[in-house]
Amino acid sequence: MAEIMFWEAVQRAHDEEMANDPLVYCMGEDIGVAGGTYKATKGLYDKYGPERVIDTPISENGFTGLGIGSSFLGCRPIIEIMSVNFAWLAMDQLFNTAAKVHYMSGGQLMAPVVVRSPGGTAHQLGAQHSARMEKVFMGIAGLRVVTPSNPRQAYGLLKSAVRCNDPVFINEHEMMYNMKGEVPDAEYFMPLEGSEISRGGKDVTLFGYNISVYWCQQAAEILSRNHNIDAEVIDLYSLSPLDREGIKRSVSKTHRAVIVEEAEPAVGVGAEIMAIINEECFYELDAPPMRVSAENVPIPYNHNLERAAIPDIQNVVDAVLKMFGRS
C-alpha cells in the first residue's frame, strides 16, 4: 500500500476509469492543457486527448448540462467545477435535470454524471471563494453526495461514483489536495453509502466529514491524553444518503454526540444529524447533542478573522468538556 497525495489519488481514479471505459471523459476549467488547478487531471490530456479531457469555457451551468446530456447516451463524464462557489451557477442543471430526470421520466433515463468540486475555507480567499455548500447539495432528492476525508476515500469514492448509475456530487476541500495517505495498490471501489469509524471510543461520539474529521481526530487525542475522555470519531463520508444506522449504532454506544461542521449551522449537516439522533435514538442520550459550526457570516479576508469564523480543534475539545460539565 503506497502513501500518495490526495490529488494523486483523484488523478489515479480518473486514469483507471478512463482506461477502463472509452465513454468516461472529464471536463472542466483548465483541466486539460493546464493540468488542473489542483492537478487532479495531471497528464491525462496527453494520454487521452482533447475529446476526453476537455478544457471548458467558463460556463459552469452550460458544461454541467452538457455532461448530463451526454450521460443520457451512456457517457460517464467526470466534471470538475473549480470551486463550489462556482457550482452555484450549475445548480439549475444539477438539481433540475440530473437529480430529477430518472424520476420524471418514469425510470427511462439515467444521469450517471460525477461532479467534483472543492469547497471550504482555505487561505484568505475571501467571501466568494470560501463557501461550504454540502448542506445545499445533500438536501436534494435524487442526488448522491459524498465527501472524502483522505486519499483512500478520494480514490475509492471517485471510482464508485463513475460506475454508479446515479448522479454523484463529490465535495472535496481546497486545503486537502496535498495531504498524504495510504491508498491500496489494487483497484478499490468504496461504497458510496455508509460511514466509517475513524477512531473507536466509548464516552462520546464526534461526527465529522471531510476536513472536520481531522479536527475530531485531533480533539479526540487531546481529550484522551488530558481529560480521560474516550471519544469515538465517525467519518460521515456519505452526506446523502446519511448513514442512519451508523449514527444510531455509535450514539447508542457512547450516549453523547457532538457534530463538527465547517459550515454555518443553519439547515446544516449538524442540524440534520441531530434530527436523526432524535428520531432514531433519543432515549439513548445522556446529554443534549451539540454542534460545533462556523460563525453565521460570509468568510472574511483577514487571516485572524477568517480563522475565527470556522471551527478548530480547540472548539471541539471545549464543546466536549462543556458537555461533560468540565468547563
Added chain:
Amino acid sequence: MDSDLKKKLLREMLFARRFEERCYEAYVERKIGGFLHLYSGEEACAMGVIEAAQAGHDYVITSYRDHVHAIKCGMDPKVVMAELYAKETGCCKGLGGSMHIFGVENRFMGGYALVGGPFPLAAGIAKGIKMKGGDEICICFLGDAANNQGTFHESLNMAKIWNLPVLYVCENNLYGIGTRIDRSTAVVDQYKRVSGYNIPSEQVDGQDVEIVYDAAQKAIEHVRSGKGPYFLELMTYRYRGHSMSDSNAYREKEEERMWSKRDPIITLLDRLIEAGEITKDEYKAVDAKILAEIENEVIRFAEESPEPSMDLLNKYVLTENDSYASGGSS
C-alpha cells in the same frame, strides 16, 4: 415534396391539432392536471423538421410544449395522453406529466420545464453521439424566449468550439409567456443573434410545412455531414395562451386574426385542393377518422387505464440495487 408526403403531413398536423384541442377539453374537465402548454398553430414546425430528420434515429429534445414532438418521434399518442391523465400506462407512469413527456425508445429525450434548460443537454447528447461514433444528430426545439437564458449562449459557444452535431430549432412564436418579443429582447430576429458564435443560421416561415421541411433538410444535411451546429428560426404563432392558466389578454385580436389566416393546416390544405390532390370531402373524412381515433382509442385508453401504484412514489429517486452505491462490488 411529393403528393403522398404532403397528404401525410396534412394528416399528421391535423391529428396534432385535434389531439391538443382534445387536451384542452380534458383539462377543462379536470382530467388533466398541472400546467398544460398547447402547440396549436405551431404544428408545421415540429412536423416539417422531424419529417426531414430520421425519427426514432435522431435524438429530439424540447421544452414543456412537447406532446406533438413526442408523437412525431414515433411515440404512441395513447401513452402520451395516458401520461397527461397521470395514469400508470403513461410514458412516465404518471410521474412526469404534460411538461415531462419522455420516449427514450423513440429517442425523444424529453420535455423540460426550465426555459432554456435543454440547450446544454442537446449539446451533451451531441457530444455523446460523437463519442460513440454514430451518424445521428440531436435536434433541440425551443422557443424564442429561451434565447434570453445564459444557457443559450453557453451552449452555442460550446457546440461551435467542439463542432457538435446539434441542430437548434427556434420556434419563434413572438411571445415569452405573456411578454411580446420586442419588449423583452434587444434583437428580435433570433437567427441574427447566432452570428456571434459563427454558427450558420436561417429564418423561414414556420407556418408553411413545405418551407420548414426544405429548410430543415438543408440544416440537417449540414449537421449530419460533420460541419457542426446549425440554427434554424421558424416564425410561428401559438393560438392558445402560453399555458391553460394564461388569460391571453396581452395580444391584439387583429394580430390573432392575421395569424389564423396563415394557419399551417389550412395553408397546406388549400394548396392540395388547388392542385387537385385532395377534395374537401376527402379532407373531412380524414378529420372524422382522426376525431374518432382520438376519442375511441386515445382518450378511451387514458380514461380506462389504472391509477399508478402507490409503490411508485419512492421508485426512481435513485437507481435500484446499484452495487457501487451499497458496496456489493469491489
